Amino acid sequence: MRPGGLALLPVFGALALLVACATSRPDEGAPDERVPADYDALVEAFNERAEQIESIWAPAIVDVEFTEEDGGTNWEQGNGRFQFRQPDSLSLNVGKLGTNWFWVGCNADLYWIFDLREDQQILYFGRNAANGRLAATRLGWPVVPRELVVLAGNSPIPDAATLRERGMTGVAWSRPLKERVFLEWRRNSVRTTRFVLEDDTMLPIRVVLFNDAGDPVVRAELSNHDNLPTRGAGGDPPDIARRYVIRNLETGDEVRIRLDTGLRGDKRISDKVFDLEALAETLGITRVVDLDAPAEATP
Numbered sequence: 001m002r003p004g005g006l007a008l009l010p011v012f013g014a015l016a017l018l019v020a021c022a023t024s025r026p027d028e029g030a031p032d033e034r035v036p037a038d039y040d041a042l043v044e045a046f047n048e049r050a051e052q053i054e055s056i057w058a059p060a061i062v063d064v065e066f067t068e069e070d071g072g073t074n075w076e077q078g079n080g081r082f083q084f085r086q087p088d089s090l091s092l093n094v095g096k097l098g099t100n101w102f103w104v105g106c107n108a109d110l111y112w113i114f115d116l117r118e119d120q121q122i123l124y125f126g127r128n129a130a131n132g133r134l135a136a137t138r139l140g141w142p143v144v145p146r147e148l149v150v151l152a153g154n155s156p157i158p159d160a161a162t163l164r165e166r167g168m169t170g171v172a173w174s175r176p177l178k179e180r181v182f183l184e185w186r187r188n189s190v191r192t193t194r195f196v197l198e199d200d201t202m203l204p205i206r207v208v209l210f211n212d213a214g215d216p217v218v219r220a221e222l223s224n225h226d227n228l229p230t231r232g233a234g235g236d237p238p239d240i241a242r243r244y245v246i247r248n249l250e251t252g253d254e255v256r257i258r259l260d261t262g263l264r265g266d267k268r269i270s271d272k273v274f275d276l277e278a279l280a281e282t283l284g285i286t287r288v289v290d291l292d293a294p295a296e297a298t299p
Contacts, residue, residue, distance in 0.1 A: 034173040034174070034175060034182075036173050037172040037173050037181060038172065042172050042181055042183060042202070046156075046183070046197065046202045046204075047156040049202060049238045049239070050154060050155055050157070052230060053086060053154050053228060053238055054085070055083075055084060055265060055266075055269055057081070057083050058082045058262055058263040059082075059259070059261065060079065060081060060082040060257055060259055060260060061078075061258045062077070062078055062080055062256070062257050063255065064076050064256075065252070065253055066142070066253045066255075068140060076094070076102070078102075079094070079096060080092060080095060082257065082259055084154065085269055085274065086155060088107065088108050088146070089105075090104075090106050091274060092104050092145075092257070099116075100283070101115075102115060103279065103283065106146040106274075110127060110276050112125040112126075112145065113139065116283060121285055122287045122288075122289060125276060125288070128146050132144040132146060133211060139291060140251070141253060142218065142248040142251075142254055143209075148246070150207065151209070151244070152222075153203075153240075153241065157183060157195065168185050168192070169186050169187075170184070170185055171186065172184070174199060179199045181197050183195040190210070190213070192209070192210050193208070193209055194206075194207070195207055196208075201239070203239055204241065205223065205241075218246065218248055222241035224243040224258075225241050225242070226240070226242050226263065228240045228264075228265040229263070230265035230266055238265075242258065242263065243256075244256070
C-alpha cells in the first residue's frame with residue numbers, strides 16, 4: 001500500500017458511498033458537485049508521503065519563457081541540476097556546455113535569481129516575507145523561486161491549527177466523479193493557494209496561486225510521478241512529480257522543468273547551493289538588484 005493508504009481508509013470509504021450514489025442516479029449528466037471533506041485528515045494523508053522526502057537531487061531539463069526588461073519576450077532551454085532540501089531550500093541552475101545562464105534558489109529567509117548570460121552577471125534577490133507576486137511581475141518571470149517550493153508539492157502542508165496561527169484557514173472538498181480532492185488556503189475568506197490531488201494516492205497534480213482578489217495568477221501542472229530513492233529501512237519510497245509546467249496566467253511567462261535520469265533522494269547536497277553570499281562570491285556578480293526596494297531606487 002502506498003504512503004497515506006491507511007490514514008485515508010475512513011475518508012475514501014465515505015467517498016466510495018458518494019460515488020455509488022452519484023453513479024446510481026437516473027440522470028447520468030448530473031454535475032460533479034463539491035463534497036465537503038475533513039481538511040486535517042487529508043493533510044495528514046498527504047504529509048505521510050511528504051515527510052519521507054528529506055531532499056531531492058536530479059539532473060534537469062529546463063525551458064523558460066519570460067519577459068525582458070524592455071518588454072520583449074525571450075525563451076531559453078538548458079540543462080542543470082534540481083536540488084531541494086526540506087522544508088524550504090531550493091537550487092536550480094540552467095545552462096549549456098558547462099556554462100550557467102541562470103541560477104535560481106531560496107532558503108528560509110531569501111530567494112534569488114542569478115542572470116549569468118553574456119554581458120549580464122546580475123543578481124536579483126528578495127525576502128520571503130515580502131510580496132513575491134510583485135517581485136515576479138517586476139522581474140518578468142513566472143514565479144519567484146520561493147514559490148517553486150510550494151508549487152512542486154513536495155513539502156508538508158500545514159494543518160488547520162498552524163494556518164490559524166498565520167491568520168489563515170484551510171478548507172477541503174472532493175469531486176468524486178473526477179477522483180480528485182482539493183485543499184485550499186484562505187485569508188479573510190479570500191483563497192490564496194489550492195492543491196489538487198489524486199484521491200487514491202494523494203499525489204499532487206495541480207497547484208494554483210491566487211492574488212489578493214482571489215483570482216488565479218499562477219498554475220503548476222505536475223505529472224510523470226515516479227519513485228524517489230531515499231534513505232531509510234524498507235517500505236515503498238515516496239513518489240514525486242518528475243515534470244512541472246508552471247505558468248503565470250497574467251503574463252503568459254512559463255517555466256517547464258523535467259527531472260531527468262538520476263533522480264535521487266539520498267544524495268548529499270552541499271550547503272553552498274543554498275547560501276546566497278557564497279554563490280554570489282563564486283559567480284562573480286557585477287550588479288545587484290533588490291526586488292523589494294522601489295524600482296527607481298535600484299542601482
